[in-house]
Amino acid sequence: MHSEVMVGNKACAIAVKLARVQVASAYPVTPQTTITEYLSEMVANGEMKCEFVNAEGELSTQVIVQAASRVGARTFVCTSGPGQLYMHHPMHDTASRRAPVVMATVHRGNKGMQPDHTDLMSQMWTGWMQWYVENNQEILDTCLMAYRVAEDKRVRLPVAFGYDGYVLSYTAEPVEIPEQEEVDAFLPPYVPMPNILPDKADPASFGRGFGEELDPQVPWRMQHEALVKAKDVIKEVNEEYGKRFGRKYGDGLVEEYRCDGAEAVLVAMGSIAGTARASVDRLWDAGHRVGLVKLKCFIPFPNEDFQRIGGQVGAMGMVDRNVLMGMGGAGFTYLRNALYDFEDRPKILQFHAGLGGKEVKVTELVKAGEKTLRAAKGEKVASMVEWV
């Protein structure tokens, strides 16, 4: 294991190499672009044995890796913003065919080039797991964990992990890189289920005969329930990663920072969670007992974690780097949903921050923390929704 100072996109490319990805495809789009260059370079100089396809567009890249995954190769695809939207149609397909593809979304909001979470968030309906990453180290670690979770027999669903463009993708910081042998021990070779090579495929699968009419709701239910159950596997893998590599991320779904004895918490995703840690330190220094819950796994939503934490605090301030226009922030909506049935549920406030790439300052999150604390103490606040 050795450390290197590197930008987020490089950490991602290195993880793809360590995971021994066999087929990858990408179409360059800011701010993901340099991942495609790192991968091409590693293939060209023999550092990585991978079929890297320079496809003609993002939709094509998604279908290329989907097919390759079904045939039996470990795959990787990456994109940002408009590219994410362009591949929306086949993303549904990848999930319903249970192909364990791993995707990196280098966040670029749907309204410009700068980062926010609307690109990956708007793929909520596709059946993919969605994880949000705070720093470059976590990019590398998350990519490796993603393959273990996606390929697990109990899961067999694709995983997308997102990290903020520019803020992480082009910002350099130290990253610890595990050795190939350590990763090989953690990540066994990929086995496709079912095997569709002609000499291995089950002939009974060839003709689809007509039998009893299948309840058309069943496929939806199966996929939904499989996603919900995946939470257990995510926690397991996170635990094992921690033992092997010395780093884990909360319980794999959420990470609590200084929540012991807190009266209120801020909830944040992605790089904003990093800024929020600094804000929380300042709050505690000033005597305000406000903690941070970093929400890493957005889909499947960690209802149980929030129910536990919610029972311990008077208010939660959800910081959404997204908005579902006409409805509200996604984190805010699903957080309230998780806590609705509880008698002593906390107040939940909405903060929109960082949309369109707007800089999120430590001082602004300190103010958000103070407001959330006031709500926790029962004071009236001007409004429950605020654009920071």
Add this chain to the structure above:
Amino acid sequence: MSERITRMQVPTEEMTITPGSACQGCGAALVSRLVFKALGPNVIRHSIPCCPDSVTKTPGVNSVFEAGGSALTGTARALKALGREDVIPVGFFGDGGVYDISFQSLSAAAERNENILVVCKDNEAYMNTGNQRSGASPKYSETSTTPVGPESRGKATPKKNIPAIFAAHGVPYIAIASIAFPEDLIAKINYAKKVKGFRLIIVQSPCPVGWRFDPSKTIETARTGVQTGVWPLYEIIDGSKFRLTYKPRELKPVSEYLKGQGRFRHMTDAEVAEIQERTTRNWEKFLKADEMGQVIL
């Protein structure tokens, strides 16, 4: 170039599982029967939305309509990574896919010279959804979205020239075939099996429902198409070498082909003459190309 076979050399083993849910007399059902008969079992069949011509004894990959070429690419690259390039990724697509919505993905796969075999069963419209026009529909053909009326004579523009387009990509093999000439079709598949890189075979697939003729006349319609020069049989190697694989001494008049189909029955004599002129001109170009052994674009 492909090598002739005789009727007795047509393999007797069937690769389709029947009966399927295709219409009575479906041309595409026969295309699939002959193509997969020649291909054998060592293929992965790719499908995108189209008519249900047949079920084959092959493992399959379905993909979204607009990305047939991408799915084939993914399979080809995975097979390479797994050391299994003996398996052929075969796309069995309709004209809606190849000419229109999946065209970009196929053009890109051709430009990258992916190791894939694409077979297009061309029934010259989006038949599965009710006979809407496609880029493959011929000029003057009546479809549900190019109906004939006081303001319209059917489809206003000619069939997209897919073979020429892919020849310009310089791909290893392009062939045009017909179910009325099954030995020629199988010979072309046999050749395609032995070649690496992007291969495209287009087989005309007469549709009794959409083209409006009695289902018993499917083969006859296909045959007439070839004998009138409307659907000439040829192959192109590496985008430049050209060979006609069927050369009747004299072409039958196109009216014989057009009058047998309800989709052309509204055509005036002048319109038929226009099609005749274009067909004759094209045939003469092909004869010249065949003589030189070179594509003339």
Add this chain to the structure above:
Amino acid sequence: MTASRILAEAGYFDGKYSQAIPMYGTERRGAPLTAYLRFDDIRVRERELVHEPDIVIVLDPLISRRQSVADGLKKGGLLILNYPQPPQEVTVAGDFNVTTVDATKIALETLGRPITNTSILGAFSKVVGMPKLESIEKAILHSFPGKIGEMNVAAVRKSYEMVPPPIPAKKLDKPVKEEVSLQVGGFGVLKSVAEWRVFTPHINLDKCTGCRSCWLFCPETAINLVNNKPEIEYDKCKGCGICVNECPVKAIEFKRESA
């Protein structure tokens, strides 16, 4: 499906509210298909399929032999069959009335093709009492103007004349379990397509020269080679007639499928 739409429109001309629903799925030329129809004096609101009909119409003479056509038919209901035999010879049994008309024959005579969807509507009007014959004719001419429409109207009038009054169906002794499902949908393999046929090919082996044309050109692989001679597997034959047309020595006869 055309039948249900025309009937719906005819009922509307009569002053009723109507609703015509096709059974959604891909349609295949020749394959069985179900459509549903409601008439009421007020606007029809529900959208579910008709599971307990008052009347069942069967357009295909081969399917008219199946007991399952009467599934859900209300007690005292009415079964109208396209069937070449009189009502007394109908095998479908139960607590309802039945009548028959040879709509295929009428269609072949007036239209030249075995398309029975309009032909049977005259019989419907006569035995049910609605819609009025004029309404049906108006609906047909609305959808099929010109000569085609007039030929269809002639077919409707014929079945109106020819259909006998309904009689009680035979008693049902014990329930019948059918092996092959009636519905055809989507992409898949079927057990048998024998019921798709109107005409059936029969090979005369004495005339056959063993050229293999019929075997080679059959889209459904319904012809097998047995000692180099062709043999038809009738469960796979859809009756398209390609083999009949392609045989160079005309060794295959195409006969009307008997009921």
